[in-house]
Amino acid sequence: xxxxxxxxxxxxxxxxxxxxxxxxxxxxxxxxxxxxxxxxxxxxxxxxxxxxxxxxxxxxxxxxxxxxxxxxxxxxxxxxxxxxxxxxxxxxxxxxxxxxxxxxxxxxxxxxxxxxxxxxxxxxxxxxxxxxxxxxxxxxxxxxxxxxxxxxxxxxxxxxxxxxxxxxxxxxxxxxxxx
Amino acid sequence: xxxxxxxxxxxxxxxxxxxxxxxxxxxxxxxxxxxxxxxxxxxxxxxxxxxxxxxxxxxxxxxxxxxxxxxxxxxxxxxxxxxxxxxxxxxxxxxxxxxxxxxxxxxxxxxxxxxxxxxxxxxxxxxxxxxxxxxxxxxxxxxxxxxxxxxxxxxxxxxxxxxxxxxxxxxxxxxxxxxxxxxxxxxxxxxxxxxxxxxxxxxxxxxxxxxxxxxxxxxxxxxxxxxxxxxxxxxxxxxxxxxxxxxxxxxxxxxxxxxxxxxxxxxxxxxxxxxxxxxxxxxxxxxxxxxxxxxxxxxxxxxxxxxxxxxxxxxxxxxxxxxxxxxxxxxxxxxxxxxxxxxxxxxxxxxxxxxxxxxxxxxxxxxxxxxxxxxxxxxxxxxxxxxxxxxxxxxxxxxxxxxxxxxxxxxxxxxxxxxxxxxxxxxxxxxxxxxxxxxxxxxxxxxxxxxxxxxxxxxxxxxxxxxxxxxxxxxxxxxxxxxxxxxxxxx
Numbered sequence: 001x002x003x004x005x006x007x008x009x010x011x012x013x014x015x016x017x018x019x020x021x022x023x024x025x026x027x028x029x030x031x032x033x034x035x036x037x038x039x040x041x042x043x044x045x046x047x048x049x050x051x052x053x054x055x056x057x058x059x060x061x062x063x064x065x066x067x068x069x070x071x072x073x074x075x076x077x078x079x080x081x082x083x084x085x086x087x088x089x090x091x092x093x094x095x096x097x098x099x100x101x102x103x104x105x106x107x108x109x110x111x112x113x114x115x116x117x118x119x120x121x122x123x124x125x126x127x128x129x130x131x132x133x134x135x136x137x138x139x140x141x142x143x144x145x146x147x148x149x150x151x152x153x154x155x156x157x158x159x160x161x162x163x164x165x166x167x168x169x170x171x172x173x174x175x176x177x178x179x
Numbered sequence: 180x181x182x183x184x185x186x187x188x189x190x191x192x193x194x195x196x197x198x199x200x201x202x203x204x205x206x207x208x209x210x211x212x213x214x215x216x217x218x219x220x221x222x223x224x225x226x227x228x229x230x231x232x233x234x235x236x237x238x239x240x241x242x243x244x245x246x247x248x249x250x251x252x253x254x255x256x257x258x259x260x261x262x263x264x265x266x267x268x269x270x271x272x273x274x275x276x277x278x279x280x281x282x283x284x285x286x287x288x289x290x291x292x293x294x295x296x297x298x299x300x301x302x303x304x305x306x307x308x309x310x311x312x313x314x315x316x317x318x319x320x321x322x323x324x325x326x327x328x329x330x331x332x333x334x335x336x337x338x339x340x341x342x343x344x345x346x347x348x349x350x351x352x353x354x355x356x357x358x359x360x361x362x363x364x365x366x367x368x369x370x371x372x373x374x375x376x377x378x379x380x381x382x383x384x385x386x387x388x389x390x391x392x393x394x395x396x397x398x399x400x401x402x403x404x405x406x407x408x409x410x411x412x413x414x415x416x417x418x419x420x421x422x423x424x425x426x427x428x429x430x431x432x433x434x435x436x437x438x439x440x441x442x443x444x445x446x447x448x449x450x451x452x453x454x455x456x457x458x459x460x461x462x463x464x465x466x467x468x469x470x471x472x473x474x475x476x477x478x479x480x481x482x483x484x485x486x487x488x489x490x491x492x493x494x495x496x497x498x499x500x501x502x503x504x505x506x507x508x509x510x511x512x513x514x515x516x517x518x519x520x521x522x523x524x525x526x527x528x529x530x531x532x533x534x535x536x537x538x539x540x541x542x543x544x545x546x547x548x549x550x551x552x553x554x555x556x557x558x559x560x561x562x563x564x565x566x567x568x569x570x571x572x573x574x575x576x577x578x579x580x581x582x583x584x585x586x587x588x589x590x591x592x593x594x595x596x597x598x599x600x601x602x603x604x605x606x607x608x609x610x611x612x613x614x615x616x617x618x619x620x621x622x623x624x625x626x627x628x629x630x631x632x633x634x635x636x637x638x639x640x641x642x643x644x645x646x647x648x649x650x651x652x653x654x655x656x657x658x659x660x661x662x663x664x665x666x667x668x669x670x
Binding site: 008012063064067068069070071072073074075076077078079080081082085086089090093125126127129130133136137139140141143144 | 185188191192195196199200202247249364365366367369370374394439607608609639640641643644645647648649651652653655656657
């Protein structure tokens with residue numbers, strides 16, 4: 001019984017993996033030969049063998065093509081924006097590439113580009129945002145209390161000046177000592 | 180290759196352009212995407228691309244053999260062998276050292292200690308994910324949910340497709356393979372949705388997760404004895420937000436990148452911290468893993484079909500193995516045990532009811548008729564809020580074990596949470612606001628991404644490019660320096 005099932009399995013395997021692919025390949029060759037003959041005949045009569053496509057197919061394909069082009073355009077524009085406003089990032093990236101001689105010219109271009117962007121002020125936007133974030137990160141609870149205090153209140157006067165013993169977690173300010 | 184790097188940006192630009200140029204040639208497109216996925220994977224360590232190829236080949240062959248076999252017994256044998264082979268590969272790379280250490284400890288305890296063949300085994304990135312993809316493929320063929328693929332390219336692409344290769348989401352073969360047979364779709368709606376998802380994912384990872392990691396969580400878990408209870412509590416809530424933003428950020432980028440290439444992935448997270456029960460939490464957190472565990476582990480174990488005791492046992496086994504899947508350490512097993520126990524307790528109390536907090540009377544009503552059943556709205560809101568609070572804190576308790584380097588550190592952290600007399604040193608307004616705002620964001624509308632994407636849809640290519648470019652610029656300027664790897668890469 002067991003032996004029979006293995007034989008059946010082997011026969012099925014042979015059928016599926018040897019006979020069936022051979023039959024399919026033969027059919028495919030026949031079909032291609034027929035298509036070639038048809039194309040030859042149509043060409044001789046001055047016609048084309050391309051199947052006609054419906055308007056819906058063509059519209060869908062056109063939409064797809066437009067969207068793909070829009071995607072590439074959007075990515076290229078995003079890359080250009082980053083190249084102009086974040087030229088530091090480009091320099092950092094090419095610095096790693098400069099470890100091999102082929103990457104050195106690109107690094108030199110990136111450094112020049114960065115200096116140029118600095119000169120025209122394109123980097124100011126990123127710097128301004130970063131400065132704002134640094135201020136927010138450095139804020140203490142007393143600053144927050146000062147925001148809600150009345151103008152004459154002592155807490156309002158302390159805003160931005162207080163440096164409590166703790167809560168200094170900015171890396172550039174050094175870590176607060178552990179209690 | 181990490182998503183938030185210039186290398187990936189250049190790689191994706193090329194892949195996107197070429198893949199859509201090949202849209203009319205299905206086989207060439209698939210071959211190109213497989214090659215791109217291997218480049219993406221090989222960028223980390225090219226030697227492991229052979230492992231990825233071997234895993235794909237094993238599952239392709241197993242799928243073909245299962246499909247060819249008519250006898251149920253032979254099919255069962257083949258699927259069992261395929262699963263075992265997948266698990267042996269995973270087990271060797273992921274659990275070899277752990278089990279040998281445990282065995283060595285056990286032998287030492289009984290005075291039988293000897294030299295064991297310890298090896299420095301490098302964990303191939305994403306191995307847990309591509310193993311689960313492989314198992315999903317062969318089991319679905321065995322269950323006759325999908326036909327076995329004749330074209331090996333389909334299986335190779337399913338297992339290695341780069342957006343989901345290293346950290347999920349765990350895409351089901353029955354969801355992905357039919358998409359390979361259809362023509363991939365891209366329009367302005369998909370384009371804007373993909374870009375919005377990528378930007379949101381980058382913000383979650385680069386800004387929220389990275390700040391919380393570098394300025395709060397890492398130090399707290401490195402030395403919990405140095406901090407006060409309030410600091411440790413903020414650190415714990417911070418970790419809950421960090422792991423959510425890190426992993427859901429990765430999933431958002433993966434889903435967005437796949438969408439831009441014309442493939443749809445199901446959502447992997449859905450505002451998990453608004454869950455009012457642990458069962459609801461698992462319907463919202465790492466959805467692809469929880470549904471995988473449900474369909475390929477919990478249900479085959481018997482699910483809830485064989486009485487109460489067996490249901491609790493099955494829940495426990497599923498969650499323990501879910502914990503072990505995350506890593507070979509007792510801390511992960513305890514994490515799984517906490518989830519398994521609470522899920523079993525919830526089931527004990529609330530039975531099989533889908534919601535642990537029943538809908539209020541007015542919400543249950545339709546067409547202006549007020550239903551008689553259900554609690555009044557005020558009581559509903561209170562119970563819901565209490566459910567959310569309790570669930571969140573149970574999840575956070577389990578996160579301590581998930582994040583701690585060892586059981587000792589986890590216990591130190593737990594003890595530290597009770598010390599409220601020491602001064603608060605790390606809870607700055609910035610970090611507190613980051614945690615609070617991120618948690619509050621769980622309660623905004625669930626379709627926010629869709630609404631933003633719909634607004635951007637009409638902008639055209641230049642508008643979308645400007646949104647993407649300035650969006651990345653802003654994230655870059657706000658985020659801390661450097662790119663930390665994603666947490667789920669280690670799993």
